[in-house]
Amino acid sequence: MSNLLKGNFTPKKQVQANTQESEDSSLQAEFKKAALNSIGGSMVYVERTDLTWSGDDE
Amino acid sequence: MAKVLFINPIVREEDVPRHIPYGIALLAAIAMKEGHLVQVYDANAWRLPISTITEVCQADDWDAICIGGLTTSYNYIKNACKLIRQAAPNATLIAGGGFLTSMPHEIFQWLPELDVGCIGESFVTFPEVLKQIDNGNHDFSSILGVIYRDSNAKAHLTNVRPNIHDLDTLPWPAWELFPLDIYFENSASLFSEESFTSKRRMDINGSFGCGLTCKYCWHLGTTGDMLIEPNENGDNDVVFTYGRNIRYHSADYIVNMVKHLHETYQIDFAAFIDENLMTMDVASKGTWLKELCEKWIEAGLQPTCRQQGIPHDENCRGVHWNGTSHAGLHRPETLKLMHQAGCTHLVYGLESFDPKILKNLGKGSNARKNFNSIATCLESGIKPIPNIIIGFPEESFTSVRNTITALKELGITAKPHFATPYPGSEWYYQYKHSILAQYNGDLEAYIMDLGDASKITAVISHEFSALQLLGLQQIVYLKDLRLLDQSEQHWGKAQTLTQPVAVPQDAFNLKPLRQAGPLAIPVVNVEPVAIK
Numbered sequence: 008m009s010n011l012l013k014g015n016f017t018p019k020k021q022v023q024a025n026t027q028e029s030e031d032s033s034l035q036a037e038f039k040k041a042a043l044n045s046i047g048g049s050m051v052y053v054e055r056t057d058l059t060w061s062g063d064d065e
Numbered sequence: 066m067a068k069v070l071f072i073n074p075i076v077r078e079e080d081v082p083r084h085i086p087y088g089i090a091l092l093a094a095i096a097m098k099e100g101h102l103v104q105v106y107d108a109n110a111w112r113l114p115i116s117t118i119t120e121v122c123q124a125d126d127w128d129a130i131c132i133g134g135l136t137t138s139y140n141y142i143k144n145a146c147k148l149i150r151q152a153a154p155n156a157t158l159i160a161g162g163g164f165l166t167s168m169p170h171e172i173f174q175w176l177p178e179l180d181v182g183c184i185g186e187s188f189v190t191f192p193e194v195l196k197q198i199d200n201g202n203h204d205f206s207s208i209l210g211v212i213y214r215d216s217n218a219k220a221h222l223t224n225v226r227p228n229i230h231d232l233d234t235l236p237w238p239a240w241e242l243f244p245l246d247i248y249f250e251n252s253a254s255l256f257s258e259e260s261f262t263s264k265r266r267m268d269i270n271g272s273f274g275c276g277l278t279c280k281y282c283w284h285l286g287t288t289g290d291m292l293i294e295p296n297e298n299g300d301n302d303v304v305f306t307y308g309r310n311i312r313y314h315s316a317d318y319i320v321n322m323v324k325h326l327h328e329t330y331q332i333d334f335a336a337f338i339d340e341n342l343m344t345m346d347v348a349s350k351g352t353w354l355k356e357l358c359e360k361w362i363e364a365g366l367q368p369t370c371r372q373q374g375i376p377h378d379e380n381c382r383g384v385h386w387n388g389t390s391h392a393g394l395h396r397p398e399t400l401k402l403m404h405q406a407g408c409t410h411l412v413y414g415l416e417s418f419d420p421k422i423l424k425n426l427g428k429g430s431n432a433r434k435n436f437n438s439i440a441t442c443l444e445s446g447i448k449p450i451p452n453i454i455i456g457f458p459e460e461s462f463t464s465v466r467n468t469i470t471a472l473k474e475l476g477i478t479a480k481p482h483f484a485t486p487y488p489g490s491e492w493y494y495q496y497k498h499s500i501l502a503q504y505n506g507d508l509e510a511y512i513m514d515l516g517d518a519s520k521i522t523a524v525i526s527h528e529f530s531a532l533q534l535l536g537l538q539q540i541v542y543l544k545d546l547r548l549l550d551q552s553e554q555h556w557g558k559a560q561t562l563t564q565p566v567a568v569p570q571d572a573f574n575l576k577p578l579r580q581a582g583p584l585a586i587p588v589v590n591v592e593p594v595a596i597k
Contacts, residue, residue, distance in 0.1 A: 009244070011106055011111060011113075011117065011120075011121060012070075012104045012105065012106055012121060012124060013104065013105050013107075013241070013242040013243065013244070014102070014103045014104030014105060014242060015097050015102060015103050015242075016068075016102045016103075016104070018104055018124045018125040019124065019125045019126070020123065020124040020125065021124070022106075022117075022120045022121050022124050024111060024113060036112075040079065
């Protein structure tokens with residue numbers, strides 16, 4: 008947990024970086040970035056996780 | 066004293082955070098020096114979901130929340146402003162930086178959450194705004210260099226703020242307010258062996274301004290080329306000119322700052338983010354860089370590899386550095402001194418090797434100087450990093466052929482940037498009508514589309530469309546003259562049958578005259594290099 012704010016006084020409330028959450032989301036983001044940077048030939052990237060029609064929408 | 070929160074927006078989301086925001090760090094230092102209570106949330110370093118803005122805005126009762134950056138950070142700023150206003154309705158929301166100064170009226174129209182903005186150089190304006198807020202006075206109409214809203218929410222610009230004269234009066238940036246470890250993780254860059262092995266790089270800025278008048282460039286309106294004049298509706302608006310006030314820090318200021326960074330943060334690399342080191346050196350009649358190199362060595366900052374004349378390796382101590390150069394203004398003896406002091410690479414905006422393009426560009430260089438600059442720089446031991454652009458207004462098959470031929474002869478591989486009319490540049494004003502036509506009249510959509518010119522946005526080439534420029538970029542990258550000849554045979558004659566993609570027009574916001582903005586204390590107004 009790291010403090011997100013840096014300054015010359017102590018604010019009323021500390022704001023911490025939730026490193027667990029950010030690591031999880033950054034893994035997805037990191038993979039996407041790496042994959043998109045390698046696009047070409049047989050290297051493609053599928054962004055969607057679900058393309059099945061559930062029948063709820065028109 | 067006011068409680069002030071700075072928010073550094075995410076920029077270049079596709080890349081890791083590499084640069085501590087120099088302007089915000091300077092303004093934070095100035096605010097602290099004035100006695101204000103300051104906190105910084107560096108969103109660009111942390112790269113957390115934008116909803117984090119709400120948390121930081123609720124961390125205290127902020128008197129002022131400040132946000133700003135380059136035009137390419139606009140998307141983040143727009144979303145952040147909505148959250149800031151919801152989370153901290155009583156705070157004064159202040160904007161500043163390039164995204165605002167280049168087009169203040171449009172930004173205040175698109176971002177109704179903004180209360181006040183600093184236009185141009187903010188070193189004096191910003192603390193005056195804070196002082197006013199601290200006094201409970203939210204009438205900013207008497208402060209020079211701001212955009213503010215009247216009681217009907219209409220935006221007004223006050224008159225131009227004179228630039229400060231002596232840059233050495235500025236404090237050092239407040240680096241300690243930023244998550245430096247995140248930036249140090251991304252210290253390495255692929256420009257030279259020394260920069261590639263850097264573990265602790267920090268940016269420094271030795272000067273403001275540039276004597277050149279390149280049509281693609283805009284210097285944040287802080288370099289003395291900005292005026293404020295009534296437009297056709299009688300409302301004050303920004304006007305950019307060919308006037309230039311050249312200002313640079315003393316060698317002592319820079320060397321003392323780097324020595325401090327070396328001793329305090331153990332930096333091994335200093336990246337000069339100056340617009341162009343060589344134009345400063347010319348303005349100083351060739352004394353500035355010489356003195357800087359000598360003092361760098363005297364201060365013990367010279368890397369040991371350069372001191373001992375041995376190849377660089379992991380045992381090297383000292384501070385390497387890099388900067389920007391110019392094909393027509395660099396001098397071999399200065400380059401040698403720079404190499405001796407630890408300079409590893411210099412960025413050369415060669416842009417093109419076509420005589421017609423270079424003549425119209427306002428860069429003050431030509432094809433011969435561009436060609437020779439690579440050898441001159443290499444001879445000093447410094448690596449040249451040439452930048453190339455494609456899609457100039459005058460771009461043609463012949464100009465692309467000239468560039469490819471030179472790249473082949475010089476052994477350079479480059480995937481060119483696309484000529485991009487960033488707000489505030491001469492191109493932007495000349496081609497604003499064409500940009501609007503390409504974005505269905507939606508200027509904000511264009512601003513939100515802008516990136517770092519490695520992707521194509523608005524086209525300003527008269528002859529080539531985006532379709533052709535994308536192909537030509539690949540052909541330049543491959544240096545394939547066969548493909549270029551084939552493309553010209555197939556398409557060349559058809560060019561006469563097509564409508565021009567972009568057409569230039571005159572605009573109020575650009576005055577192509579050598580009229581510089583005011584300085585707090587008048588000094589010599591340097592003639593633009595390219596017009597000589």
